[in-house]
Amino acid sequence: MALSYTFLPLHAIPEPVATALQQSWERLTASLEQADNLAEMQQQDRPSESWLALSESRREQLARVLAVSNFAVETLVRHPQWLAHLDADGELDVTPGAADWREAMAERLEDVSDEAAMHAVIRRFRQARMLGIIWRDLTRPEGIDMWRTSGAVSALAEVCLDAALSWLEQHFAARWGHPAPRADGSEQRLVVLGMGKLGAGELNLSSDIDLIFAFPEKGETEGGRKPLEHQEYFTKIGQKLIAALDAVTADGFAFRVDMRLRPLGDGGPLVGSFASLAGYYQDQGREWERYAMLKARPVAGDRDAGDELLASLKPFVYRKYLDFGAIESLRELKSMINREVKRRGMEGNIKLGQGGIREVEFVVQAFQLIRGGRDTELQVTSLYRALQRLPDLGLLPREVVDELVPDYAFLRDLEHVLQALDDRQTQTLPEGELERERVALGLDMEGWPAVMARLDEVRARVRQHFDAVIADPEEEVESEQADTAFATQGVDLEEWRVLWREQESEEDALALLSSAGFTDARASLRRLMALRQSRQVKAMQRIGYERLDALMPLLLEAAAESDAPDIALERVLPLVESVLRRTAYLALLRENPVALEHLMRLCSASPWIAEQLARYPILLDELLTPDTLYTPADKSRLADELRQTLGRVPEDDEEGHMEALRVFKHAQMLHVAASDIAGTRHLMKVSDYLTYIAEVVLEAVLGMAWKHLTRKHGFPERRDGSRATREPEFLIVGYGKLGGIELGYGSDLDLVFLHDGATQGSTDGPRPIDNAVFFTRLGQRIIHLLTAVTPAGSLYEVDMRLRPSGNSGLLVSSIDAYAEYQRREAWTWEHQALVRARVVAGHAALSERFAEVRGDVLGGLRDADALQGEVIAMRQRMREHLGSKGSPESFDLKHDPGGMVDIEFLCQYAVLAMGHETPELLTYSDNMRILETLEESGRLPADECQRLREAYLACRTAAHRSALTGEPARGNKADFQAHRDAVTAVWQRLLEPMT
DSSP, X not given: OOOOGGGSOOTTOOTTHHHHHHHHHHHHHHHHHHHHHHHHHTTOOOHHHHHHTOOHHHHHHHHHHHHHOHHHHHHHHHOTTHHHHHHHTTTTTSOOOHHHHHXXXXXXXXXXXXXXXXXXXXXXXXXXXXXXXXXXXXXXXTTOOHHXXXXXXXXXXXXXXXXXXXXXXXXXXXXXXXXXXXXXXXXXXXEEEEOHHHHHTOOOTTOOEEEEEEESOOOXXXXXXXXXXXXXXXXXXXHHHHHHHHSOBTTBXXXXXXXXXXXXXXXXXXXXXXXXXXXXXXXXXXXXXXXXXXXXXXXEEOHHHHHHHHHHHHHHHSOSSOOHHHXXXXXXXXXXXXXXXXXXXXXXXXXXXXXXXXXXXXXXXXXXXXXXXXXXXXXXXXXHHHHHHTTTTTSSOHHHHHHHHHHHHHHHHHHHHXXXXXXXXXXXXXXXXXXXXXXXXXXXXXXXXXXXXXXXXHHHHHHHHHHHHHSOTTOOOOOOOOOSSOOBTTBOHHHHHHHHTTOSOHHHHHHHHHHTTOSSHHHHHHHHHHHHTSHHHHTOOHHHHHHHHHHHHHHHHHHHHSSOHHHHHHHHHHXXXXXXXXXXXXXXXXXXXXXXXXXXXXXXXXXHHHHHHHHOGGGGGGGGOHHHHTSOOOHHHHHHHHHHHHHTSOTTOHHHHHHHHHHHHHHHHHHHHHHHHHTOSOHHHHHHHHHHHHHHHHHHHHXXXXXXXXXXXXXXXXXXXXXXXXXXXXXXXXXXXXXXXXXXXXXXXXXXEXXXXXXXXXXXXXXXXXXXXXXXXXXXXXXXXXXXOBTTBOSOOEEOTTSTTGGGSOSEEEHHHHHHHHHHTOOHHHHHHHHTOEEEEEOHXXXXXXHHHHHHHHTXXXXXXXXXXXXXHHHHHHHHHHSOSSOSSEEETTTSTTSHXXXXXXXXXXXXXXXXXXXXXXXXXXXXXXXXXXXXXXXXXXXXXXXXXXXXXXXXXXXXXXXXXXXXXXEEHHHHHHHHHHHHHHHHHHXXXXX
């Protein structure tokens, strides 16, 4: 009895979905005819009669389900009788209880005697239940929502796991026996921990199930053909259990199983004893494993023992206090998401993309990680329950939760519809018109544009709440990072291990390196073997060598995952060599794959960073916290962090302070460089941050030098005869790049020291000295603190040649003597230099006096012709000595005509020539704001100022990048010709034609 197409109500089924539905219906009716013929032969009820008995409302639901879900179509084509069974059992409207499912599954497995039949039962049971789950999710009878759907899928997975495990234990008992009882006499079974969404009870429609297997105690089995060690027995049972759900048979699969969350991942044992798991998490557990264990829940096997295991692991997951590491872990979550999305090109993925499912989940997990030990209400695996408890704990406003809950539900609903199409794990939005219309129908929305409008709105809200919880409030939007996972072009970890250990031929090793993206495989292999066979490696102690041996496969995998494997390996191996005697760093890299990935990325991008890390391995600690690694601190936070850092060092430990200063400076510069490479900082911001570091360091150095001198000699006499106090009446004036807020990674510091003490006075300490001597020694002390080399290197190179009278002048001048020199003796080029001068550390009141002197000097009326001639002459001398001497193709970004120095000279000339009439030009020391002021004041045309800014920024950007990559600061003439022409035009108009 065939059913016509008119059997289905077709209203509200949009084109082209209706056409696809008609094709599906034709297949179904053909299947029903075959089933009817078979039923007639076997004298059974015909399935089509049950279909004809469906109510009108049920037919409307059927049309909707068939229109959306290919899985439903395929399932009913194979098993048309299931629809009647599900309808009769009420399973199309109400989710059965897990106990009912367990009973039904037990009945089906009762007489099964072989694995293949067991696999078939489980798969068919799962498919029938999934048909009902998808039906309810798409038709939404009363009481059914996303949470009920995900709970039903989770319950189904648990039923399948438990049933398969029980069957396997009984089936293999005669061969393998039963595990020996525990010490307390209780029986032992496999403990199956559900992780991720299974542990949360919130699986999606087509999800992997993440599992960890464990057993309570070691021993041997009893009652089998021969005793097996528990490790072997439970491994065998675990392997069989995975196959029972994961193996693809003629009936498909039940659930894809992922075991990578177990200790050591794919490289670790499949099953671990409670003692080994506890030891692993205590000694080696990493931060990402804390995140994973948040959702761990016994889902099959010995659940009581599973609860016992998780209770023992709670101190690892939920810490009793809020420490700095926990806060850093919170921010690291954001970087993990961004890296994964960028690496896999999944910006539009509704799970991993911005404002997606993962961001809601990480908001909740962040609070659980940080506060779960103290606020035990958060020690739940369910995201929904944890999210609902946050307002009561004062961790999130109720209105935020009231937005996140429905937004998360919408994202999961969309995910479910995407997966209901073909029973395929996907979170990617479809591109075809048919699939899009089917998704819209599944969501009961008016077409794809309505879906996208709602999705954009939801994502924006989720992202806003995500950033509010996890991102630094002052952090700029980060460019998305690469994934933390290592998955290199089909090369697994074991292959890298074999290569490192020289357990394969040179030909195979070269082939492996080539397949993994190494362009010069022979050179990379030669470099790698030189390390392995080096005297330093052969002399390592056992524990150190074991750490190296464990790290190198991971390191090779990370290098292959980088954009330039050869370069990454070549640059990171000197670091490895530098820490062979400090193997804690090897362990750090081995146990923190995220840090290893960042190491590879940074070293690949910058030989300067690679050299810094090799010279100062202590900086590897910074790679553990990507949130701060890629987010340089602003000046106030830098000052606070440095104050705390120095506060941990005893006050009289001068060497300790010097070392701490250097480590701090190197670490902060690494943060800036990392954010620069990641593209999260504009060039101007990079220079700002590098300048902030120098200023904070100079303030600290001045304070240290002042304390050192006053402790020995007392305080100097002021001009009014009183004594200075704790605050140094001293200035450090920055010139050049420091004064112009344009510091680069290798910049030295052009400094001038000024004081305001009495010219004839002396100090009042136990060993008094003349004021002049005191301030000279203070300056010398500052230079010593900045330039002395310690195990952590030096702080900065210092250039004092811009002080009055240059190298022949006093190291430190009084503010009055400095003013007099600038007014009466300084050359024009010294006034040009003064344009880029500003106070970078020292006494606030004295700083105001310096500003007055600078403004008075720069704002003086000058002879226009003489000024023009002197500026031109100075520029010509510089060009003759420092230019590129007519290189045919390359362009010296700084010194050649039309380069940065020409723009600097134009700014300096404009300030000196126009400052007396336009005092606002005297405010700033950096070229960009001088150019802005020239435009705003009308002293230069806006278009000229804009072109000068663009040219200056282009040259600076290229020069800055060259410094980071270790290349000369040169550019291609053709690339910069337009900028050079613009600069030349302004120069010729203001000064004279360039030769």
